[in-house]
Amino acid sequence: MRPGQLSFLEPPEPSGDVRLSAPLDARSPLRRAITAFHEHLLAEGRSSNTVRAFDSDLRLFQRYIGPHVVIGHIRYADLYGFLRWLRHGRGVPCNDKSLARRITTLKVFYGWLAASKVVAQNPAAQLEHPHVDTPLPRVLSAAEVSQLLSATEALRRDPQSPDARPHLLATLLLTTGLKKSECMALTPADIDTTETEGVTLFVRYDSARKRHKERRLRLPPGFDTLVDExxxxxxxxxxxxxxxxxNLEYVLDTASRRAGLPPRRACFEVLRYTCALRDLxxxxxxxxxxxxxxISDITWADTLERLQRLNTPVL
Known part of the structure; x- marks a missing residue:
């Protein structure tokens, strides 16, 4: 690594006049604020990929602004100038998706500075994401959801060979929006049926880097009976x-076919986005x-934009 080059995962060594223990304020140099933000991400247990992405984007921002500029002097015009430089002055192609990610980085970075009372105003709040031509996610319509759950309920109530698994799986995914990997990692103890307010699900992660994704989710009434079956x-x-x-993909595909839906219509990703759109x-x-x-901050902007496009009224 060259002297003075910022590392992706290790913050740069502060010079003698920069002390990380001293609180940040509007007079702190950008270089020190970026280092403190790096430490904040690590303390939150963000994944190495997320930290690398933020560090990479903020290293570019520091290169454009200058490491010794105090953060209180940076305005919206400076951020806009940085984005124009990425597009037209840097000499490296920057497509809409890359630009959108870097805007998200600035919004999260300055959102943290504003929430920490380091800056009085958030200059990144006015930045707008470019329209990214990403395919819209596939989701089930309300009628298709009803068809799917009717089919899985019929399997559950089959007098010859009742099978609760398809209905449990479909209900779980449509209610929680779990990823496939999260679903596969669940243990019986992660479903708590003892709470008086209703059944809850604890999504856990073994990796310390992903602990920030752990969460407790509410499950629908009657889920305790279903899980007992x-x-x-x-x-x-x-x-x-x-x-x-x-095998679980096959369970969903079989339920999809029994519901009269096209093959693989009800897969993990489709049910996850269907849950998200219904909640929105x-x-x-x-x-x-x-x-x-x-979902991490840095990828959320693109996901939300696509969900909002799905949520627009039909013309």
């Missing part, structure tokens, strides 16, 4: 679903939805 049929011990991910339409605040889905 499932446990009596499958007797799970170490994991809630003691099978392969491919029901008035859930975007930040609460981000936390529910376990």
């Amino acid at each position: 499932y446990k009596s049929q499958y007797r799970p011990v170490s994991h809630l679903f003691e099978c392969t991910a491919r 339409r029901n008035g859930m605040e975007p930040e609460r939805l981000r936390l529910k889905l376990g």
Whole structure:
């Protein structure tokens, strides 16, 4: 590494006149604020990929602004100038998706500075994300959700060979928006049926770097009865679903076909985005939805923009 070059995962060594223990204020140099933000991300347990992405973007910002400029002197015009430089002055291609990510970095960085009372105003609040031509996620319509749940409920009530697993899985995904990996990591103990306010799910992570994604989610009324039926049929011990991910994909595909839907219409990703869109339409605040889905700040802007495009009225 060259002297003076910022590392992706290790903050630069402060010079003698920069002390990380002293509190930040509006007179602190940008270089020191970026280092403090790096430490904040690590303390929050953000993944190495997220920290690398923020560090990379802020290193570019520091290169443009200058490391010794005090953060209180940086205005909206400076941020806008930085974005124009990325587009037209840097000499390196910068597409809409990369630009949107760097805008998100500035918004999160200055949002943290404002929340920490380091700066009185957030100059990044006015920045707008460019329209990114990313394919819209596939989701189920309300009628398709009803068809799917009717089909899985029929399997659950089958007089010859009742099977609660398809209905448990479909209900779980449509309610929580879990990722496939999160679903596969669940244990029977992660579903708490003892709370008086209702059944809850604890999404856990073994990796310390991903602990910030852990969350407790509310499950629908009657889920305790459903999970008891499932446990009596499958007797799970170490994991809630003691099978392969491919097997669960087959369970969803079979339920999709029985519901009269096209093959693979009801897969993990489709049900995750269907859950997210339903919550958005029901008035859930975007930040609460981000936390529910376990999505990092840096990728949330693109996800939210696509969900909002899905949520626009039909013309």
